[in-house]
Structures are given as C-alpha cells and as structure tokens.
Amino acid sequence: MELINITYKQLRENNYLSEYNDQYGLAAFINDNVRNTFLSSPNNDDSKTAILLAIDNGDIVGRSIIYETPIKNKNHTIKAQSFGSIEVDNSQRGKGIGTLIARFSLNNNEYPIFLCSLLSSQCLSIMRKKENNCTIFDFPEYVKIINTESAFACRGIKGGPLKMMTICGNFIIKVLDIPNKIRLKRLKKKYSIRQENIVPEWAGEMCLNDGHKYAEFHDAKWLQWCLDHNLSGHKKDIQSFYSIHTKDGKPVGFFMTKERIRQDITKCRMINGTICEWASIDENLSETDINLLASNTFSRDCYRILTVTDSPSTEKALRRIGFIKHGYMQMGFRDKLNQFPDMKDMRLWRIRFGCCNSILY
Numbered sequence: 001m002e003l004i005n006i007t008y009k010q011l012r013e014n015n016y017l018s019e020y021n022d023q024y025g026l027a028a029f030i031n032d033n034v035r036n037t038f039l040s041s042p043n044n045d046d047s048k049t050a051i052l053l054a055i056d057n058g059d060i061v062g063r064s065i066i067y068e069t070p071i072k073n074k075n076h077t078i079k080a081q082s083f084g085s086i087e088v089d090n091s092q093r094g095k096g097i098g099t100l101i102a103r104f105s106l107n108n109n110e111y112p113i114f115l116c117s118l119l120s121s122q123c124l125s126i127m128r129k130k131e132n133n134c135t136i137f138d139f140p141e142y143v144k145i146i147n148t149e150s151a152f153a154c155r156g157i158k159g160g161p162l163k164m165m166t167i168c169g170n171f172i173i174k175v176l177d178i179p180n181k182i183r184l185k186r187l188k189k190k191y192s193i194r195q196e197n198i199v200p201e202w203a204g205e206m207c208l209n210d211g212h213k214y215a216e217f218h219d220a221k222w223l224q225w226c227l228d229h230n231l232s233g234h235k236k237d238i239q240s241f242y243s244i245h246t247k248d249g250k251p252v253g254f255f256m257t258k259e260r261i262r263q264d265i266t267k268c269r270m271i272n273g274t275i276c277e278w279a280s281i282d283e284n285l286s287e288t289d290i291n292l293l294a295s296n297t298f299s300r301d302c303y304r305i306l307t308v309t310d311s312p313s314t315e316k317a318l319r320r321i322g323f324i325k326h327g328y329m330q331m332g333f334r335d336k337l338n339q340f341p342d343m344k345d346m347r348l349w350r351i352r353f354g355c356c357n358s359i360l361y
Contacts, residue, residue, distance in 0.1 A: 001055070002055050007048060008038075008044050008049075008050040023060075024089035026063045026089060027051075027060050034065075037231060041067060041068070043070060045068060068081060069216055071214060072214065078340075080114065081108075083101075084361070086098060099126055106127070113334070114336065115216075115333040117332070118330075124330060124332075134332050134334045135333055137331045139331070139346070140308065142308065142315075143306050143323065143326035144324070147300070183292060191285065192244075193243070196242065199227060199241055203241075203279065205219075206281060207277070210350055212350040213349075214340075215350035216355065230361075238259050242254060253282060256354065256359070258273070259272070259273050273298040276354035277354040278294070292321055331356075
C-alpha cells in the first residue's frame with residue numbers, strides 16, 4: 001500500500017491516471033466538473049497536493065481531495081489545508097486505508113494548520129484520538145420543515161393520499177408561520193433584498209471584519225467561487241447570493257444559500273436547503289432576522305432548511321421562528337506547530353455552515 005500525491009499542476013494537466021488502474025471508479029469521481037471546480041479556487045498552489053490516492057498493486061483503492069483554505073488571524077492570514085470526498089471501496093474497507101489518508105492531512109508539512117468540516121463519524125473518531133492533538137468544535141444545527149411532501153413520500157405514501165396529507169401538513173406549517181410572515185413584512189419595510197450574480201467586495205469585508213479573532217478567509221473571491229460552482233453539476237443543485245440594503249440603498253448585510261438534491265435511506269428524493277453564509281453591520285438586523293429573510297428565498301420544492309449558530313440568544317430566537325435542534329455540526333483543526341494556543345477557544349471563531357468547502361457539496 002502506498003499513498004500517491006497528485007499536485008494541482010498535475011490536476012491542471014490532467015495526466016495523472018495513466019499508470020494506475022481505477023477499477024473501483026474512485027478517481028472517476030473527479031470528473032471535469034469536480035476538476036474545474038477545484039482548479040477555479042482562488043487559493044490553491046500548483047505545487048501542493050490536490051488529490052491523494054491510495055494505491056495497492058497498481059489499483060486505486062482510496063482517494064481524497066485536498067485544498068487550501070486560509071484562516072484570518074486578526075489582520076494576518078494563515079495558510080491552512082483541508083480535505084474532503086474521502087472514499088475507500090467497500091471491498092477494501094477494514095484495512096486502515098481511510099485512516100492512512102486522514103493522517104496524511106493531519107501530519108504533512110505542506111501547511112502549518114489542518115482544518116476541516118462536515119466530518120464523517122470515522123474522521124471524527126480519528127481526530128478525537130488524543131495522540132492526534134486535534135480540536136473539535138461542536139455547534140448546534142437547526143432545521144425547519146417548509147414542505148411536508150417529501151416526508152410523507154419517503155414513508156411510501158403515493159397518489160391521492162400523498163396529495164391530501166401534503167396539503168394538510170403544509171396548511172399546519174402555514175398557520176404556525178403566521179407570526180413569521182408578520183415579522184417578515186416588517187423587515188421588508190426596512191430592507192430590500194437583491195439576488196446577485198456578482199458578489200460585491202463589501203460582502204467579503206463584512207466577513208473578515210466582524211470582530212472575531214479567527215475566521216476562515218471568506219473574501220469576495222471565495223464567495224464568488226462558491227456561488228459559481230458545486231461538485232454535482234446537477235441543474236437543481238443551486239447556490240444563491242442575496243444582498244440586504246436599507247431603503248436608501250446602503251448595503252448592511254447578505255446571506256448565501258444552497259439547495260441540494262439528496263437520496264435518503266429510503267431512496268426518496270429530497271431537496272435540502274442550507275443557509276451557508278451571512279453577515280450584518282446593522283445592529284437592528286439580527287442573525288435571526290437574516291435566517292428568516294433567507295428562509296423566504298428557497299424554491300417551492302425544498303423540503304427543509306438547515307442552519308447553525310454558536311450564539312445561545314440566537315438559538316432561542318431560531319426556535320421561536322420554527323427551527324428545531326437537529327444535532328450538531330463539527331469543525332475540526334490541528335495546529336501542527338502549536339503556534340496559536342488560543343485558537344482552541346471556540347468563542348474567538350466566526351462560525352458558519354459554509355466551513356471549508358461545504359457549500360460545494
């Protein structure tokens with residue numbers, strides 16, 4: 001067993017598979033859309049690892065995608081590395097291949113910091129081991145149901161009964177949502193919401209100057225990258241960016257959302273919505289207000305909306321507008337050189353659902 005590093009230069013030249021056998025289709029995941037997405041990142045270095053392949057007797061048995069994701073430290077930038085799309089073929093599992101791939105990212109000397117999110121249970125167990133010296137942040141995830149059709153369909157209900165139950169379920173949601181409609185109407189009297197195709201520079205500045213010591217470097221270029229790309233390429237997998245302005249035209253905030261088709265364990269199609277990024281410089285425009293404004297922008301087919309918060313006051317407010325707690329999302333990192341001891345304090349971090357490359361998934 002050996003690990004092969006494919007650099008961004010090799011990925012750009014697209015000549016890295018000729019000597020390996022991809023019988024399990026693991027490298028085939030990196031199709032033109034995925035390849036172009038990562039090559040379009042504003043942060044990557046051609047000399048650094050883009051893909052890590054686990055090779056056994058010439059066969060590709062495991063892979064991950066690796067990329068740069070800078071961290072803001074006050075007025076400085078720290079280069080960090082992240083990974084995603086780790087996969088080992090079913091026939092090869094139980095041999096420690098996934099652990100081998102994960103430990104490369106934890107221990108290599110390409111970058112001083114390793115940072116990742118949307119962690120699988122296997123990755124979490126590896127990172128929580130004391131010898132790996134990692135820090136894991138658990139922050140609450142909240143969900144709001146906005147269309148009950150998928151919930152009933154996934155229980156095998158079809159035809160007329162499905163239509164009637166959906167009508168009843170959605171009617172209950174609309175009744176419960178009446179206070180939110182009133183609040184939303186008041187917000188729209190004060191603010192205008194515009195969907196943007198080009199991310200304005202001020203949005204990135206809001207992300208980087210919100211008072212937290214540590215944050216991922218989500219400038220306008222990074223936001224634009226996430227707006228323009230995703231890993232599926234499916235026409236119903238969409239990203240959207242909305243700016244928020246006062247009635248006299250002053251920009252005071254924004255939010256970024258995504259919609260993704262997913263198949264749950266019952267093989268029933270659902271469309272999940274996620275509020276990925278947001279910011280505000282108006283003290284009267286709260287995090288909860290932004291979540292409420294964002295909730296009103298998702299397509300009719302969307303089943304539920306996901307969001308996160310690390311603020312106890314926002315948690316209470318989210319419950320009042322119909323969100324319920326839905327477990328936790330994790331973000332983890334390793335300071336390989338122990339340069340930033342206070343980085344382990346979650347209160348110093350700007351936390352969003354759009355950690356690392358999670359908007360792309």
